[in-house]
Amino acid sequence: xxxxxxxxxxxSVPEGENLVLNCSFTDSAIYNLQWFRQDPGKGLTSLLLIQxxxxxxxxxxxxxSLDKSSGRSTLYIAASQPGDSATxxxxxxxxxxxxxxxxxxxxxLVKP
Amino acid sequence: xxxxxxxxxxxxTKRGQNVTFRCDPISEHNRLYWYRQTLGQGPExxxxxxxxxxxxxxxxxxxxxSAERPKGSFSTLxxxxxxxxxSAMYLCASSKGAVLAFFGQGTRLTVV
Numbered sequence: 755x756x757x758x759x760x761x762x763x764x765x766s767v768p769e770g771e772n773l774v775l776n777c778s779f780t781d782s783a784i785y786n787l788q789w790f791r792q793d794p795g796k797g798l799t800s801l802l803l804i805q806x807x808x809x810x811x812x813x814x815x816x817x818x819s820l821d822k823s824s825g826r827s828t829l830y831i832a833a834s835q836p837g838d839s840a841t842x843x844x845x846x847x848x849x850x851x852x853x854x855x856x857x858x859x860x861x862x863l864v865k866p
Numbered sequence: 867x868x869x870x871x872x873x874x875x876x877x878x879t880k881r882g883q884n885v886t887f888r889c890d891p892i893s894e895h896n897r898l899y900w901y902r903q904t905l906g907q908g909p910e911x912x913x914x915x916x917x918x919x920x921x922x923x924x925x926x927x928x929x930x931x932s933a934e935r936p937k938g939s940f941s942t943l944x945x946x947x948x949x950x951x952x953s954a955m956y957l958c959a960s961s962k963g964a965v966l967a968f969f970g971q972g973t974r975l976t977v978v
Contacts, residue, residue: 758908788966797870797957798909798969843908851897851963853922856908 756781758846760857768865773831775860777844782825784846788854789818789829792841801842802829834864870970872958878976879948886944887973891960898941899967900933901957902926909957915941948977 757780767773777787786805790798802811802818804827810819815832831838841861845854871890879885891898896917901909912931913923917938927933930948935941945952955974961967 760908763906790969795955795972795974797971798959800966800968803966845908851961853899853911853914854901854909854967855911858906858908 756784756846756848756855758844758855758857760842760844760860762860763858764861764863766863766865767834769834769836771834771864773829773834773838773862773864775829775831775842775844775862777827777829777857779825779827779846779855779857781848782822783848784822785849785852787818787820787827787844787846789816789827790843790845792843792859794841798843834862836864836866838862839864870958870960870968872956872970872973874973875971876974876976878978881950881977882947884944884946885948885975886942887956887958887975889941889943889958889960889970891940891958892962892968895960895962895968896938897961897963897967898935899959899961900941900943901959903955903957903972904953912943912956945975948975950977953977 788803789801804820817830841859843859845856899914900912903909915935930946955972957972959967959969
């Protein structure tokens with residue numbers, strides 16, 4: 755059974771500092787990995803999707819890496835802003851269009 | 867196209883009552899997913915449909931839970947004889963084939 759873990763569960767940084775969020779998964783046979791953002795009481799917004807054959811994806815200040823063999827992904831957010839405060843979730847899927855298995859999330863607070 | 871829509875956004879019910887939630891997917895999305903998220907945790911998969919066929923159900927979906935997707939359009943999730951442990955955010959997502967899933971804003975259920 756696939757298990758996804760995110761450490762730390764919470765993170766507080768001053769504005770301008772770079773954020774590093776970690777995600778690990780136990781079964782390396784994944785189809786893709788996604789990073790989501792969730793604001794309090796809201797749904798999920800997809801940030802980045804990495805196919806299993808890829809090593810990284812970038813979008814603006816966000817960069818996500820994937821090391822499938824070691825079961826790890828890292829989300830980097832450069833020059834953090836207070837608006838980046840949210841919970842960040844990673845999720846993996848075993849096959850195309852299949853269900854997502856989520857980690858518990860990392861709650862991020864960026865202090866002005 | 868206004869995205870995935872869920873109704874109601876919030877529901878407070880007494881223990882033992884039945885509740886029904888509705889999800890309207892993005893038009894022409896043939897896959898529809900239900901997830902449940904408790905406070906401080908990542909979403910957990912409940913069930914998913916491809917068109918009107920329910921293809922997979924999690925063991926989390928007890929006999930008190932039933933989901934339907936008549937005519938492959940909107941979907942309903944019903945919980946019978948609600949229990950306090952059913953209090954959670956219920957999230958719906960839809961996708962077109964194997965492409966990225968889009969999430970709704972969720973329905974927050976509180977059982978008192």
